[in-house]
Amino acid sequence: MEKLKTLRGFRDIFGDEINTFQHIEHVTRKYCKLLGFAEIAIPVLEKTELFVRSIGDTTDIVEKEMFTFIDKGGDSLTLRPEATAGIVRAYLQEGMYAKERVSKLFCIGPMFRHEKPQKGRFREFHQIDVEVFGIDDPLVDAELMWMIFLILNELGVDSYGIEINSVGCPGCRETFKKVLVSYFETKKNELCEDCIRRLQRNPLRIFDCKNAKCIEVSQKSPFLFDYLCVTCNEHFDMLLKHLEGFGVAYIINKRLVRGLDYYTKTVFEVTSDKLGAQKAFIAGGRYDNLVEEMGGPSAPGYGFAIGVERLALLTKMKELPKQPSYFFAYVGDRAKAYIVPMLRTFVKEGLSLSYSYEGKSLKSQMRYADSLHADFVFILGDEEIGKHIIVLRDMRKKIQFELPLEPSKLLQEVKKLITQ
RNA sequence: GUGGGUGUAGCUCAACGGUUAGAGCACUGGGUUGUGGACCCAGUGGCUGAGGGUUCAAAUCCCUUCACUCACCCCA
Numbered sequence: 125m126e127k128l129k130t131l132r133g134f135r136d137i138f139g140d141e142i143n144t145f146q147h148i149e150h151v152t153r154k155y156c157k158l159l160g161f162a163e164i165a166i167p168v169l170e171k172t173e174l175f176v177r178s179i180g181d182t183t184d185i186v187e188k189e190m191f192t193f194i195d196k197g198g199d200s201l202t203l204r205p206e207a208t209a210g211i212v213r214a215y216l217q218e219g220m221y222a223k224e225r226v227s228k229l230f231c232i233g234p235m236f237r238h239e240k241p242q243k244g245r246f247r248e249f250h251q252i253d254v255e256v257f258g259i260d261d262p263l264v265d266a267e268l269m270w271m272i273f274l275i276l277n278e279l280g281v282d283s284y285g286i287e288i289n290s291v292g293c294p295g296c297r298e299t300f301k302k303v304l305v306s307y308f309e310t311k312k313n314e315l316c317e318d319c320i321r322r323l324q325r326n327p328l329r330i331f332d333c334k335n336a337k338c339i340e341v342s343q344k345s346p347f348l349f350d351y352l353c354v355t356c357n358e359h360f361d362m363l364l365k366h367l368e369g370f371g372v373a374y375i376i377n378k379r380l381v382r383g384l385d386y387y388t389k390t391v392f393e394v395t396s397d398k399l400g401a402q403k404a405f406i407a408g409g410r411y412d413n414l415v416e417e418m419g420g421p422s423a424p425g426y427g428f429a430i431g432v433e434r435l436a437l438l439t440k441m442k443e444l445p446k447q448p449s450y451f452f453a454y455v456g457d458r459a460k461a462y463i464v465p466m467l468r469t470f471v472k473e474g475l476s477l478s479y480s481y482e483g484k485s486l487k488s489q490m491r492y493a494d495s496l497h498a499d500f501v502f503i504l505g506d507e508e509i510g511k512h513i514i515v516l517r518d519m520r521k522k523i524q525f526e527l528p529l530e531p532s533k534l535l536q537e538v539k540k541l542i543t544q
Numbered sequence: 545g546u547g548g549g550u551g552u553a554g555c556u557c558a559a560c561g562g563u564u565a566g567a568g569c570a571c572u573g574g575g576u577u578g579u580g581g582a583c584c585c586a587g588u589g590g591c592u593g594a595g596g597g598u599u600c601a602a603a604u605c606c607c608u609u610c611a612c613u614c615a616c617c618c619c620a
Contacts (some may be wrong), residue, residue: 237620249620401614432620
């Protein structure tokens, strides 16, 4: 029989890694709540059309990376490749735009993209998504970057850079595209095959190319940054002022463009050189026209996504002080019968009590207790039962003493030890 | 989708084409009656990823396939 295993690019997350995940979620939730964000859980599965309309039908994500299938009813459904589309849908469907002036939402969960896996990239991966709707003040852009700064600081991530750029509004972008295309047309023979293709479809993405010759050509090319309209320019200037006010260090990267069609004005990436080829672990930007394009009111938006797997690779876990743990070791069947009352007594008080189901020798139980890093071990046998006592061994201090066997008195003595 | 690298015990890895495929870690038991970590002894554990071929003989060479991995494309 064939061995059962996870699908390619899908993984079990457990052990140290899931602890890191939980820690990342905990810290992120804390700052989201401090800055007035409300958590929302949205479906993993939506109609394919939602993603095609929001992400853009010529993007790689939509063209070749979605898990799409036909449902029994004949609908085309897709496992979400990103969260923004679904959150925009919820924002509209639940009428949030009518209930509040500004909506601040965040969402944590798995995303799915049918790509070839490599370092820091999986077919099922996890994102923490943060979005703001209803306001286009550059203060929002800066505030969220500051939040990232606070989160990374608390997670002990040190070597990273926040790269920012502006991709303008549809107005300045269109005029710039013409300038750009006419420049690259003159250098066409120096570009790689991919970039010649990009020239037709999405010339801005030539800036993303890693080919040495293309970089050389594009470095001398005009930048959209220098062609921004007055409004976009002012937005960007204010963003920089606010970032300085927040004390967030940034790098302006005029080459930075993003893979999703809906971005306007501010775009940014947080990168680390410790991640291999997939160096961006947080990315986001402004999307002032997306909500309207999705059939809603004219509501600007701004958001970012944290790649949890990638961030986990950079997170330093601190050893948290834990409350003491207890182990119950027993000798003989009469003593084993005390497992149930011991458990009831301890767990009710919120104290962790482990034990061996199999019993075996006291030696093996002590070894087991040690492997579980128990702080205290109770030892009970016929001898103690006869004397109405139980032995408590302090595993760190290597000392042991006798305590009353009666549960309420035992608990009293144990609590005294904790407060010592 | 395109390349490169790697597949041997639960994990990390050995084994020139030649005995019964080994070691460390982990696990289990033991090292005077009922006491942990270190140390010592013993034990469990493998269709060498799968399938075919070459050979007297294949973990080892060849082909196919699958998986993992890194990179490209793209992305968090």
